[in-house]
Amino acid sequence: MSSNEKERRELILRTHFENPELSHRDIGKMLGIVQSTVSRVLKRYFKNLTIDRKVKNGKNGCSVSEKDHKRVVKPFRRDPTSSVRDVANKLNLSSSFVQRTKQREGLRTYKVPNRDERQNMVGKTRARKLYTEMLTKPHCLVMDNETYVKADFRQLPGLLFFSAEDKFSVPEEIRKQKLSKFAKKYMVWQAICSCGKRSVPFVMTGTVNGQVYLKECLQKRLPPLLKQHEGPTIFWPDLASCHYSKDVLEWYEANGVTFLPKEMNSPNALELRPIEKYWAIMKQALRKNPKVVKSEADFKRKWISVKKKLQLDVVQNLMDGVKRKVRAYGRGLEV
Ligand SMILES: [Zn+2]
Structure with a gap:
């Protein structure tokens, strides 16, 4: 050489x-x-x-033998959306071993991107503002969002991540989010916070509008979560316009809820909002129970039973790096 x-x-x-x-x-x-x-x-x-x-x-x-390495790598090659935990369980190996082997074999984890250049620029400015004006003071960060969950749990995909040596080496349908408009699904709203607490979920079919959001999510389900805190909280809503309607802003004001103003809320910043990962974990857990739910009530029961099994520290860990990530993102670094 x-x-x-x-x-x-x-x-x-x-x-x-x-x-x-x-x-x-x-x-x-x-x-x-x-x-x-x-x-x-x-x-x-x-x-x-x-x-x-x-x-x-x-x-x-x-x-570790070459054979063990091959055993670990194979499931990721077959299904790039496999999670480390699933592969580890399946092969009866520890997650850390699977993760290490995956890295050694050159398999990296990619996130399905969801943001364009302009949004990135706006996002950085907003993150900078958020960090300097709000996050340096003590608080518990509370995040909410909605997600859609298919009634047929077998159809639930592990949408957010896939593993590959190079992201372009996997088919497009894995790299990009699929839209299947016709499967029956439920909308779930929930809020989670840095200390690991979670609100009571709100479940419905169809799309949530401003009035429903205000009544069912904010008025009924957010205050009980905030009241569990003795210290200050910061509520970080999703950037959807119905979360910042006139009525909603008035409600925050009237109820003394400290919230993230729109000009500090970065668009499509999934990395900064671990609630997206919380959805992924919940869906993964639901997928393990290959059932088709029959009704809203049935769905709600399943969701709550999975939620109860999920340890407090899983949510705490998810929320752990938010402050650091907001700071990094605002400085133009990868998060
Ligand atoms: Zn909290």
Whole structure:
């Protein structure tokens, strides 16, 4: 190997470790190296690294056979939306082992993007404002949102994440969100907060409008959650226009609810709003019970039973990095 080649390999590696969020394609573009070379270099590196470690540190639990690695990687190749936890359960391995192996084999986790450049610019400005004007004071952050859940739990997808060596190597229907308009579904509204509490959910069929949101979600279900707090709370609603209607703003005012003004609420910033991950966890749990729910009441019962099983610290962990992420996003960093 010539020294030039070696330098190029080191450059690729360094760029990858300094910017773990970049895809092989992005690294290639940045360095002016074709994507296939970047992929080959990184893949070989992760593979060799494993073998090296096996020889040197066998006793530290790293003496894992090639066969185990293949077993872990296979389910992700077959279904890029598999979660680490599901694969670990299926193979009877620990989640941390699956996660580590996945990384060593060059499989990374990508988020299905949902925001354009302009929204990104607006988002950064709003996040900066939010961090400096609200989040530096002590508070418990309360977030709400709605989601739609199919009545047929077998159809629930793990929509938000997929695993691949390169995100363009998986079919488009996995990379992008599918729209299936005709399956019967329920709308669920819920609020969650940094200390792990959750509001009573509101369930209906159809779409929530401003009046329903105000009456069912804000007036009936938000105050009981806020009252469980002794210290100050900040309510961070989803950016939908019905969450900022005149009536709603008046209600916040009249009830002394400290809320995020629209000009601090970044559009489509899923990474900043872990409630999206909360939905994903709830749906994953529902999917384990392959049933078709028959009625709103039936659905509500299932949702609440899954919610009860979910530990307080799962929600706390989800909400943990919000402040740091808002700060990073406002500075133009990847979150
Ligand atoms: Zn709280």
